[in-house]
Amino acid sequence: MTDQAQLHQQLLDTLTAGGVLRTEPWKRAAEAVRRHEFLRGGFFRRVEGAMPAAWAPVLDSDAGWLEACYQDESLITQIAGTILPTDIRGQIMREPTSSSTLPSLVLRMLEDLAVEPESQVLEIGTGTGYSTALLCSRLDEQQVTSIEFDADVATRARTALARQDMFPVIVTGDGLLGYADSAPYDRIIATCGLRTVPAAWIEQTKPGGLILATVGGWLGSSELTRLTVHEDGTASGPLLSGDVSFMLARPHAAPPLGLLPDLNEGKEREAVIGADVLTDWSTRFVVQLAVPGAQRLTLDREGHTEVVLIDVESGSWAAVYEDGGRWIVRQDGPDALWDSVEAQLGRWHAAGTPALEEFTVTVTPEGQTIQW
Numbered sequence: 001m002t003d004q005a006q007l008h009q010q011l012l013d014t015l016t017a018g019g020v021l022r023t024e025p026w027k028r029a030a031e032a033v034r035r036h037e038f039l040r041g042g043f044f045r046r047v048e049g050a051m052p053a054a055w056a057p058v059l060d061s062d063a064g065w066l067e068a069c070y071q072d073e074s075l076i077t078q079i080a081g082t083i084l085p086t087d088i089r090g091q092i093m094r095e096p097t098s099s100s101t102l103p104s105l106v107l108r109m110l111e112d113l114a115v116e117p118e119s120q121v122l123e124i125g126t127g128t129g130y131s132t133a134l135l136c137s138r139l140d141e142q143q144v145t146s147i148e149f150d151a152d153v154a155t156r157a158r159t160a161l162a163r164q165d166m167f168p169v170i171v172t173g174d175g176l177l178g179y180a181d182s183a184p185y186d187r188i189i190a191t192c193g194l195r196t197v198p199a200a201w202i203e204q205t206k207p208g209g210l211i212l213a214t215v216g217g218w219l220g221s222s223e224l225t226r227l228t229v230h231e232d233g234t235a236s237g238p239l240l241s242g243d244v245s246f247m248l249a250r251p252h253a254a255p256p257l258g259l260l261p262d263l264n265e266g267k268e269r270e271a272v273i274g275a276d277v278l279t280d281w282s283t284r285f286v287v288q289l290a291v292p293g294a295q296r297l298t299l300d301r302e303g304h305t306e307v308v309l310i311d312v313e314s315g316s317w318a319a320v321y322e323d324g325g326r327w328i329v330r331q332d333g334p335d336a337l338w339d340s341v342e343a344q345l346g347r348w349h350a351a352g353t354p355a356l357e358e359f360t361v362t363v364t365p366e367g368q369t370i371q372w
Helices: 005-017 024-032 065-069 103-112 130-140 151-163 197-204 276-279 281-290 337-348
Strands: 043-046 057-058 077-078 096-102 122-124 146-150 169-172 185-194 205-216 222-228 235-243 267-270 294-301 302-312 316-321 328-332 360-364 367-371
Touching: 005 024, 005 065, 024 103, 024 130, 103 185, 103 222, 122 360, 130 146, 130 151, 146 197, 146 302, 151 169, 197 205, 205 235, 222 360, 276 281, 276 316, 281 337, 294 367, 302 337, 316 337, 328 337
Parallel strands: 122 146, 122 185, 146 169, 185 205
Antiparallel strands: 043 057, 043 077, 077 096, 205 222, 222 235, 235 360, 267 328, 294 302, 302 316, 316 328, 360 367
């Protein structure tokens, strides 16, 4: 057995033992698709200890590249929208914009997608093409359509798939619009994060079909949901267990904060709930439902640390800090953001803090709601 085959088998054994690979068809698909073939251009590895975060390229000629391809971890493949591992030497301190998602999450989602042998599938976010190849191996390439926002990323994925003799429909465009030319679909799966599930996906999915997507917001907490599309043009379904995080679809990314407001203004009061609650993933998800336009930052000001929520569109903000064992909030703008946070968490606690798996996502022509 070659080093590559041995590394591949070890990954498959790990995913099977961990309950990620649950059915024989997906086990066979995972066995047939070699992840390293979709990382030939290299990846970026985070530089340990660098603050702010820095990234260094690892090319397919470097020691450790092959081993990393078969680790169960996400690998960054593009920085700042255009920069590839082959473009730089040394380190870069910019934001990642494309990646190869960790195999356990890719395969867990594909298992959760519950495809049938004749399913027509739309994938939102082609990325490297690895997940697309798994779909082609499990189904038939003629049943798979994948859409990628970035034209260069789509081209590299198309090339990698062709090397594996796979030729699904790869489209460059806004995945939030779906792809009507191949509709209707039995399944839609998104490998990017969303603030809201687009109505176009529901319109392009057959009644009874499933949409698997990650919903969240700008406070950085997100969850996987599986929606069933209904005859009346709506869709609904539960959140699935387990914290799931993807880069947000580029049209859903948060706007720049710009010039910060004068945080010395506003009305101040003692807070009922402190900002420490935002360190908890589930609580932060619930908070996002109350202040969906808010972003969070932390500032050291006047001898204390303030957690600040800012809604760029409305101009509202709230700064929360601890002083002498008490939490203080100061807020301004048309919406009292921390009042909304406290009211939302109060309702959630009154209901017994139901787990996120007890939440239901509903999408109608009027918009999306998430409720417990």
